Amino acid sequence: MIDKTQQTPEQNPRADGIAARLRAFDVLDLVLEQGKTLEEAFDAAQRGKTGKQGPHSDRDSAHARMMVLTVLRRLGQIDALLNRFLTRKPSGKGRAALTLLRLGAGQILFMETPPHAAGSTALAVADKRNLAGFKGLVNAVLRKVAAAAQSVQTQDAARLNMPDWLWKACADAYGKPVARELGVAHLVEAPLDLTVKGDDASAWVEKLGGALLPTGSVRLWNAGDVRKLPGYRDGAWWVQDAAAALPVKLLIGAMDNPGSGHVGDLCAAPGGKTAQLAAAGYTVTSVDNSAPRLDRLRENLERLSLKAKVVQADALSWKPDELLDGLLLDAPCSATGTVRRHPDLPWRKGGWDRDKLTALQKSLLLHSVQLVKPGAPLVYATCSLLPEEGEEVVEAAMAEDPTLVLDPVGADELTYLPEASREGGLVRTLPSFWQQRSGNRRGGMDGFFIARFRRGV
Known part of the structure; x- marks a missing residue:
């Protein structure tokens, strides 16, 4: 030997x-x-x-x-x-x-x-x-x-570590000072945010040694292997960035009968938002076209002891048997809001076809409004920093379909995150939010765009 x-x-x-x-x-x-x-x-x-x-x-x-x-x-x-x-x-x-x-x-x-x-x-x-x-x-x-x-x-670390295409996009959208803040935020490893099943988030803060965020998420630093944390095997919580939890919160806030009704989750895998809806008491149908990702969704629901109807289908062609009481569309996107977690994204060869992607996003939004009852809420969300995947998609879709009626998110709904409020009742989070050097909020959040609608007559 x-x-x-x-x-x-x-x-x-x-x-x-x-x-x-x-x-x-x-x-x-x-x-x-x-x-x-x-x-x-x-x-x-x-x-x-x-x-x-x-x-x-x-x-x-x-x-x-x-x-x-x-x-x-x-x-x-x-x-x-x-x-x-x-x-x-x-x-x-x-x-x-x-x-x-x-x-x-x-x-x-x-x-x-x-x-x-x-x-x-x-x-x-x-x-x-x-x-x-x-x-x-x-x-x-x-x-x-x-x-x-x-x-x-x-x-100049903030500038050098953002490739030219991303720096230009962010500088054009938010100005160079904010683009620089984003560049700084991208250099910081993202903390681990958890959404707790039930109303005992404070108890899990104590058990896990974390902090309770204003949004209700539990934040951990240097958490290590998630699977070894208390509560993982028991299905007491799931991993979900604080910003990623907002679309469901804003959808639930617009539901006529909170905790009751049939809600759709399009492009649902791996299932964090489905879990939020199911934990809130809704009957949920989760739709995604990826079999492997849906397997992860099912595994997550099983661990959490939550239920949803899981459907493998193209979200552009799927239709429910009956119109829905509410719907969440977490559309496919560039994911530029998640660079803290995915630092490979700005540098990978190939990238994506922006025109094709934004056309898909608009088509999904126009299709989604036909799936809910008149007057029912619909939330469109992307984890992108790029306005062409957010504000511009909303503007183009609304110009094409008058039944897509914007339901502005009021300042009273974002008292825990006022900096996310945008003109017209739109919502945008940035990785540069909550980037304090100390305190419970340090570590930032993912970049998300959120728009809420109701189906008009």
Whole structure:
């Protein structure tokens, strides 16, 4: 039997932290070069779909995730420094070498990893990933990065870490000062928000050591593995960002008979909003076209001991047997409001077709109003920062269908979050809200757009 304690890092990829770096490299390559989502990339690395060696311990996995998240959150700063030392833009296999440089630089600049450790492990990863021909370049550049590490203190982090397309979109929509606030917010790891089933949120604050937000959510910091928290197995709560809980709150506030009636949840998976509606006593039909995501929804409902009718269908063509008493449409979107949780999103190749996406959103909204009874409420929501997926969709849809009547959200309905009120009774949250350095609200929230309607005659 081989004594693995005597193996070199190249023989034993778990030695000296190489295993975690191998996984981090693979995940970054899948995200930045192949356009995979962060979840897809980690899943592929975990399951071995890349065909490459990955770590098996929880510690290695956690370290790999931290390295990946650090690189993605600080990618603009990292690239700005690397570009000082690269004489030409990498291409071909050089793109993989660039990923390795980003990984090494991220550790040196933002994780307090000793330069010699970041450099030596990068060279070991190069050997394992058929990049031996780039070892000289990697070694030389990382040495220069270490020597210039103090220069990151003078970089414009808020601007550099937002790619040009996102910076322009936010600056055009909200002005440069708010765009800068958003850039700062995106650098902060999102806390964990929970929606408690029932009325005992304060009790769970005590049990979990968290804080009660004005919206009623329970906020935790450094929560660790969610599945190991008290109350998870018992179905006492579910994970849901404080902003993501608002659309259902505003829908319930407009229902004629609170806690009674048949409500639809379109594009429902993974089911946080369905759980809110079911826990409030409504008969819920949840519609989504993704079978795997609906499986997650069913699992979540089972854990929470909540019930809903789950339907796999295209939301654009689905119709209930009878008109609904209320409906929530959480439309597919760019998800630019969730960058704190998904720092890969701004940097992934491919992106999305904005015209196609906004056309779908308008079509879904126009279809949704036909599914509710006259006078019944309908809430349209997206987790996007972009006005073309919010205000502009609402304006276009209302111009096309006079039965889509705006039901303004009053200031008295948002006393817990007055900064979210917008002209005309629309609602918009931003990641820069609740970004205090201390206190119970610190940590921000997802960016959401919310509009409430009633079906007119």
